[in-house]
Amino acid sequence: HMNPPAGVQTKTVERGMEPKAQVRLVFTGPYEWSPENEYAFYSLGEVLDIKLREVIREEKSGTYGIGVQPSSSRFPEQRYTFTINWGCDPQRVDELVSTVFLTLDSLKNTGPDELHITKVRETQLRSYEVDLKENRFWQDELRSSFYDNLDPRRILGRKEEVATLSRDMIRDAAKKYLNNQSYVKFILLPEKK
Numbered sequence: 001h002m003n004p005p006a007g008v009q010t011k012t013v014e015r016g017m018e019p020k021a022q023v024r025l026v027f028t029g030p031y032e033w034s035p036e037n038e039y040a041f042y043s044l045g046e047v048l049d050i051k052l053r054e055v056i057r058e059e060k061s062g063t064y065g066i067g068v069q070p071s072s073s074r075f076p077e078q079r080y081t082f083t084i085n086w087g088c089d090p091q092r093v094d095e096l097v098s099t100v101f102l103t104l105d106s107l108k109n110t111g112p113d114e115l116h117i118t119k120v121r122e123t124q125l126r127s128y129e130v131d132l133k134e135n136r137f138w139q140d141e142l143r144s145s146f147y148d149n150l151d152p153r154r155i156l157g158r159k160e161e162v163a164t165l166s167r168d169m170i171r172d173a174a175k176k177y178l179n180n181q182s183y184v185k186f187i188l189l190p191e192k193k
């Protein structure tokens with residue numbers, strides 16, 4: 001029964017000599033599991049991965065890579081964790097954290113561009129076409145259907161599910177899961193000489 005702390009928490013650690021910082025933002029909270037919520041939640045992760053890569057890596061040249069990891073659980077309780085992490089120059093930590101939050105706010109207020117929705121749809125459909133040929137995919141999906149008490153025929157409805165992806169779905173998911181009032185920020189900085 002260990003839950004993350006409520007509110008906004010920041011922890012900065014100074015260790016190591018390499019002139020590089022590591023930043024991790026972790027959003028957590030209660031989760032209402034359903035196939036629809038799962039799809040919206042993980043699609044939000046895909047949209048945000050594209051958006052942050054464009055803004056933080058390509059526009060700001062702030063990092064070589066930025067990672068987005070959504071994760072949900074049903075047991076022992078329904079909760080979600082949404083993690084965003086990257087490495088950068090220690091002098092740019094505050095600037096890039098601010099840029100990430102501006103990007104999150106934009107997503108929550110107006111939703112993503114239609115171009116991002118199209119990219120995610122195309123990626124999901126390509127992945128589905130490949131997955132259908134893999135035994136591992138079928139094994140995982142059939143096990144999940146049994147475990148979640150869902151009709152296994154739903155596996156064949158992925159194209160219809162992808163067709164439901166919309167700006168409003170992602171905007172609403174961002175509002176629900178990326179709460180500016182409840183997150184933990186971890187920063188690793190090099191030791192001061």
